[in-house]
Amino acid sequence: MNKLATILAVVLLCIVSTSHAHAQATGTLTGYLTDRETAQPIRGATVRIDGTRSGAITDAKGMFAIKGLPGGKITVVASFVGYETSRQNIYLKSGESTSMIMTIKSSSISKGEIVISANKRVQAVQDVPISVSILTSADLDQRNVTRLDDALRYVSGISIARDQVSIRGSSGFAFGVGSRTAVLIDGFSLLSGDNGDVKFDVMPVADIDRIEIIKGAGSALYGTGALGGVVSMITKEPTDSLALYGRAYAGPYTQPPYSQWEYRSSMPWQLGADVRVAQRVGTVSYSASLGVRSDESYRLYDKSQRGFGFGKVSWQPSDLVTLRVFGFATKEDRENFVYWRNLDNATRPPLVQNLNERLSTTKYAVGTEYNQILSGSTSIIAKYGFFRTLFENQIDGQKLDSNYSVAFAHNAEVQLTSRLAEGVIITSGLTGRANWVRSDVYGTALQTIFSAYAQGEFTVGRFIFTGGLRGDREETQSLTPQFELSPKFGMTWNVAPQFTMRASAGRGFRAPTIAERYANIRYGPFNVKPNPDLLSESSWSGEVGAHFTAPQAFVPLDLDVAVFDNELYDLIEPTFALDQPGVPIIFKNLTRARILGTEISVRAMLARSVSVETGFTYMLPRDLITGTTLKYRNKILWYSRGSWKPLSRIEIQAEYRYQDMVELIDDRLSLFIPDADARVPMHVVDLRAFYSFSDAVRVGLIGKNILSYAFTEVVGNLAPTRALLLQLEIH
Amino acid sequence: MTLPRFALFLLGVSLLSLVLACTGLDPNEVRPFSGLQGTITYVGGSAAWPKDSVYDVRVVAFEKKPVVPEDIITALILQTAAFSPASLPFNADTTSYSIEVLATPRTFTYVVVAMQNGPNFQTDWIMLDVYSATGDPSVPSTVIIPSGNTVKIDFRVDFSNLPPQPFR
Numbered sequence: 001m002n003k004l005a006t007i008l009a010v011v012l013l014c015i016v017s018t019s020h021a022h023a024q025a026t027g028t029l030t031g032y033l034t035d036r037e038t039a040q041p042i043r044g045a046t047v048r049i050d051g052t053r054s055g056a057i058t059d060a061k062g063m064f065a066i067k068g069l070p071g072g073k074i075t076v077v078a079s080f081v082g083y084e085t086s087r088q089n090i091y092l093k094s095g096e097s098t099s100m101i102m103t104i105k106s107s108s109i110s111k112g113e114i115v116i117s118a119n120k121r122v123q124a125v126q127d128v129p130i131s132v133s134i135l136t137s138a139d140l141d142q143r144n145v146t147r148l149d150d151a152l153r154y155v156s157g158i159s160i161a162r163d164q165v166s167i168r169g170s171s172g173f174a175f176g177v178g179s180r181t182a183v184l185i186d187g188f189s190l191l192s193g194d195n196g197d198v199k200f201d202v203m204p205v206a207d208i209d210r211i212e213i214i215k216g217a218g219s220a221l222y223g224t225g226a227l228g229g230v231v232s233m234i235t236k237e238p239t240d241s242l243a244l245y246g247r248a249y250a251g252p253y254t255q256p257p258y259s260q261w262e263y264r265s266s267m268p269w270q271l272g273a274d275v276r277v278a279q280r281v282g283t284v285s286y287s288a289s290l291g292v293r294s295d296e297s298y299r300l301y302d303k304s305q306r307g308f309g310f311g312k313v314s315w316q317p318s319d320l321v322t323l324r325v326f327g328f329a330t331k332e333d334r335e336n337f338v339y340w341r342n343l344d345n346a347t348r349p350p351l352v353q354n355l356n357e358r359l360s361t362t363k364y365a366v367g368t369e370y371n372q373i374l375s376g377s378t379s380i381i382a383k384y385g386f387f388r389t390l391f392e393n394q395i396d397g398q399k400l401d402s403n404y405s406v407a408f409a410h411n412a413e414v415q416l417t418s419r420l421a422e423g424v425i426i427t428s429g430l431t432g433r434a435n436w437v438r439s440d441v442y443g444t445a446l447q448t449i450f451s452a453y454a455q456g457e458f459t460v461g462r463f464i465f466t467g468g469l470r471g472d473r474e475e476t477q478s479l480t481p482q483f484e485l486s487p488k489f490g491m492t493w494n495v496a497p498q499f500t501m502r503a504s505a506g507r508g509f510r511a512p513t514i515a516e517r518y519a520n521i522r523y524g525p526f527n528v529k530p531n532p533d534l535l536s537e538s539s540w541s542g543e544v545g546a547h548f549t550a551p552q553a554f555v556p557l558d559l560d561v562a563v564f565d566n567e568l569y570d571l572i573e574p575t576f577a578l579d580q581p582g583v584p585i586i587f588k589n590l591t592r593a594r595i596l597g598t599e600i601s602v603r604a605m606l607a608r609s610v611s612v613e614t615g616f617t618y619m620l621p622r623d624l625i626t627g628t629t630l631k632y633r634n635k636i637l638w639y640s641r642g643s644w645k646p647l648s649r650i651e652i653q654a655e656y657r658y659q660d661m662v663e664l665i666d667d668r669l670s671l672f673i674p675d676a677d678a679r680v681p682m683h684v685v686d687l688r689a690f691y692s693f694s695d696a697v698r699v700g701l702i703g704k705n706i707l708s709y710a711f712t713e714v715v716g717n718l719a720p721t722r723a724l725l726l727q728l729e730i731h
Numbered sequence: 732m733t734l735p736r737f738a739l740f741l742l743g744v745s746l747l748s749l750v751l752a753c754t755g756l757d758p759n760e761v762r763p764f765s766g767l768q769g770t771i772t773y774v775g776g777s778a779a780w781p782k783d784s785v786y787d788v789r790v791v792a793f794e795k796k797p798v799v800p801e802d803i804i805t806a807l808i809l810q811t812a813a814f815s816p817a818s819l820p821f822n823a824d825t826t827s828y829s830i831e832v833l834a835t836p837r838t839f840t841y842v843v844v845a846m847q848n849g850p851n852f853q854t855d856w857i858m859l860d861v862y863s864a865t866g867d868p869s870v871p872s873t874v875i876i877p878s879g880n881t882v883k884i885d886f887r888v889d890f891s892n893l894p895p896q897p898f899r
Binding site: 257261341343344352581583681 | 756804
């Protein structure tokens with residue numbers, strides 16, 4: 001407790017030290033952003049003041065206005081997809097308005113990427129001392145992403161097993177409980193209060209502007225769950241012009257590659273649609289989207305229907321204050337395919353499965369955010385939100401008593417970001433989380449986590465140094481509270497304008513979930529019993545990397561190389577308790593592991609209309625307790641993509657994903673899953689062709705797993721076979 | 732064809748060749764089978780089965796004879812027993828069975844047809860027949876499963892004359 005008090009004192013000191021004397025007059029910067037070659041205005045670009053949270057999005061005329069800025073020298077940074085990031089220094093007089101014209105240069109390689117999640121503020125991706133991957137909304141559209149976990153399959157260093165996201169081998173297979181990746185939407189945690197798992201089906205695909213993936217432990221800023229990394233989704237910001245977007249798709253799964261896997265005579269179909277509307281009107285902006293999904297599935301007893309919605313309203317009563325309210329909800333009704341009957345019947349559930357049983361889930365969240373610029377160099381954000389999840393099994397619409405859980409996850413945070421001096425930025429905050437659960441299988445339980453954090457970034461010449469510390473106090477019911485201290489260190493060295501080196505180290509942890517501590521449920525023939533004595537699992541991640549961009553080279557390319565070491569401690573795993581009567585399954589702190597690896601990502605323009613990108617990750621995942629390979633981990637993750645635009649209106653894309661065969665699984669799964677050991681390397685090829693009728697209308701033919709390669713991502717579960725989809729998009 | 736395009740072509744062809752050469756999961760793939768196979772005959776046919784107390788029926792081969800009911804699940808977890816992967820049909824006259832045995836050669840000292848006769852998977856088991864080369868179920872026989880070979884064992888279940896139970 002004393003440690004937490006110390007952290008709190010440090011944070012308060014940071015807040016006090018940065019909130020003084022901000023009554024000085026502030027100025028306004030207005031400007032016009034154009035393409036350097038064509039002089040055409042750039043719409044939707046990000047213009048921000050380096051080292052602050054101040055910024056704006058350009059409107060349809062390329063205009064922007066940033067208010068509440070202090071006087072003095074400031075650096076204006078403009079970035080946009082497909083353009084090189086541009087920086088310009090100007091001098092702003094206190095209390096006055098200044099105008100500027102800014103140009104940016106198109107680039108076949110640079111994505112003009114900015115990142116928010118690495119340090120909880122806007123900055124250029126090359127200034128971040130840790131590996132970051134970014135997916136844009138265009139990436140999501142082109143891949144026909146229907147759930148956002150689908151999108152993560154196309155990121156180097158990431159593997160997905162059902163809803164579990166594994167960043168550089170951090171997670172294996174844990175029955176869907178306890179995510180080792182923190183997942184956020186606009187800074188709001190999306191981990192459920194009971195299982196601590198990720199609910200990808202609630203996320204509004206049409207509203208996502210980009211997804212940032214921070215690879216490596218991130219608990220110094222994000223607390224529990226950021227053991228392996230952070231997946232942060234940022235929603236689109238409305239502009240002055242009305243934005244309308246619609247997407248509809250439909251198509252079949254073709255028959256499986258083996259006749260014994262055909263469970264119906266006709267091809268099963270999947271279809272869905274999304275609509276979004278957004279606009280800024282005066283001081284108010286709004287955004288709303290709706291989506292529906294229906295999937296007959298390539299497997300028997302795996303149908304699902306889902307509807308979801310998202311809404312966000314922002315009010316800017318003054319130049320310095322923004323109030324935002326958002327909410328989302330989803331309802332899904334699905335059949336509950338858990339594992340196959342056997343390999344010969346890989347598309348059918350076990351014979352004992354009651355085919356009338358359904359899994360019904362309802363989830364919704366409401367959040368608010370208050371953002372005030374105290375001065376041009378200091379801003380404060382206060383936010384609160386809750387996320388409610390409910391799942392229950394039903395037969396003929398009637399609830400089954402044995403599998404029901406309702407959970408609330410309340411999250412609150414106050415964050416202060418301040419530029420204390422030229423090149424010195426302090427970010428600090430206080431957070432609170434309360435998970436409340438009422439369940440047939442977990443009982444009624446309350447878990448609270450309170451924390452304080454502070455981080456400093458110091459720019460010295462071409463170097464940026466980062467140091468941070470966070471303390472978390474976790475308490476569940478009457479159990480002894482646990483305290484976690486999570487430091488981080490980082491350094492970025494801008495060796496040359498197009499060459500950056502980085503190094504970082506940080507700690508991550510994950511507090512046990514209520515499900516892991518209190519689960520009392522029958523799973524197949526076995527009983528899962530509670531183990532309240534669980535401790536948090538933790539990690540240390542270290543990384544050294546380099547980034548090189550050569551947009552003007554004979555073959556323009558962008559290259560990123562990283563070498564990493566993830567040390568994992570007290571990993572929580574389900575295991576058989578041989579010392580207890582009936583040998584139940586319990587969750588236990590079991591594993592000490594080490595994952596050494598390297599990752600190389602390359603983007604290149606082979607010709608004016610031909611681009612390729614590839615990401616290769618090689619890992620050595622070791623279980624240091626048993627001296628064997630860590631279970632459920634791949635050694636090689638390889639992702640490649642090629643794009644060819646033979647005509648201005650036509651684009652053809654090919655993507656290839658490879659994962660080597662998982663070397664080790666828990667053999668005891670074969671006790672109740674026939675052919676549990678059936679596994680192969682993964683080879684998945686996707687092909688897509690798009691035709692644009694105009695700037696506003698595009699149609700695409702999309703083939704997923706076009707070779708209908710048969711593999712498993714989860715034990716006893718055949719991954720989706722070939723699917724063909726026709727997609728129509730209207731902007 | 733320019734050099735970059737040729738490189739792309741080469742990359743594409745290489746990837747396609749690599750992928751096409753991989754077959755993925757194949758349910759028709761013939762794996763060398765080592766294990767137990769045979770037939771179970773139920774004396775009196777379907778009419779002889781208990782009415783409300785059949786929850787699961789399996790052939791189980793134990794390396795070591797269980798002494799208390801909890802030894803069954805412990806043997807499964809420790810993988811010192813092999814068993815038919817799913818329940819065998821209820822109320823049948825005859826049933827064929829097949830058990831794949833891994834890590835051969837292996838020796839089993841107690842091979843039985845077992846029935847779960849109550850809701851508790853961990854304790855509610857009775858033996859319907861015990862393999863004995865002499866025909867005397869009170870004297871179980873040892874079975875050795877060689878690599879790549881199948882041992883044939885037939886069982887005869889008489890619900891009115893069950894073999895000696897290991898737990899009572």
